[in-house]
Amino acid sequence: MSPKHSKPDATYSQLEAGTRLATPIQHQHAAEIQPYGKIAKLPVGLDERVCAASAENLNQLLADTMTLRDLYKKHHWQITGHTFYQLHLLFDKHYGEQNELVDSIAERIQLLGGISIAMAADVAETTMIPRPPRGREEAPVQISRLLEAHELILKEARTMARQASEAGDDGTNDLLVSNVIRTNELQVWFVAEHLVDVPLVRAKAMGAAAGE
Numbered sequence: 396m397s398p399k400h401s402k403p404d405a406t407y408s409q410l411e412a413g414t415r416l417a418t419p420i421q422h423q424h425a426a427e428i429q430p431y432g433k434i435a436k437l438p439v440g441l442d443e444r445v446c447a448a449s450a451e452n453l454n455q456l457l458a459d460t461m462t463l464r465d466l467y468k469k470h471h472w473q474i475t476g477h478t479f480y481q482l483h484l485l486f487d488k489h490y491g492e493q494n495e496l497v498d499s500i501a502e503r504i505q506l507l508g509g510i511s512i513a514m515a516a517d518v519a520e521t522t523m524i525p526r527p528p529r530g531r532e533e534a535p536v537q538i539s540r541l542l543e544a545h546e547l548i549l550k551e552a553r554t555m556a557r558q559a560s561e562a563g564d565d566g567t568n569d570l571l572v573s574n575v576i577r578t579n580e581l582q583v584w585f586v587a588e589h590l591v592d593v594p595l596v597r598a599k600a601m602g603a604a605a606g607e
């Protein structure tokens with residue numbers, strides 16, 4: 396039985412009549428409104444050249460931070476061995492923290508009047524972190540790879556923080572020092588301690604005393 400108000404005999408054009416204002420306008424294309432690398436100045440009290448320099452630095456840091464973030468997710472999925480569970484959880488925690496940094500860095504670039512790198516292909520072209528293999532690696536290799544990426548980011552973030560400070564861009568300096576550097580340093584500690592070769596059950600001294 397058909398609903399009370401249905402009009403089974405209406406044609407498509409009759410059904411569409413009067414809906415123009417409610418119909419999505421699809422397949423629209425136009426030239427971009429701001430090319431990448433240009434500054435659309437906002438009234439933040441900073442010189443345009445300072446904004447441009449900070450945006451350029453932050454885009455490099457953004458590409459590297461997105462790569463480290465994704466490296467953590469790769470390792471979260473592919474981890475194996477005795478420490479599977481703890482590293483599976485730790486890698487995902489660090490992934491989430493790096494993801495928050497990504498958003499903070501990208502939004503800082505936008506408020507400086509710049510344009511944030513966003514897509515994977517652009518990130519791959521820009522990052523200085525070496526590309527890992529698609530395949531699976533042992534946990535110590537995964538951790539070594541993460542530590543090298545962290546160190547690269549920490550070195551560039553400290554240089555960029557000094558440049559921002561000297562240019563009077565205190566907001567960028569604060570983001571770099573308070574968020575990027577502090578977060579990366581803490582993550583280095585949590586990850587690096589997994590590469591200290593200590594016994595799991597029997598202390599070395601006890602083994603020596605037992606003549607082993």
Ligand SMILES: [Fe+2]
Nearest residue numbers: 471472483487
């Ligand atoms: Fe997961």
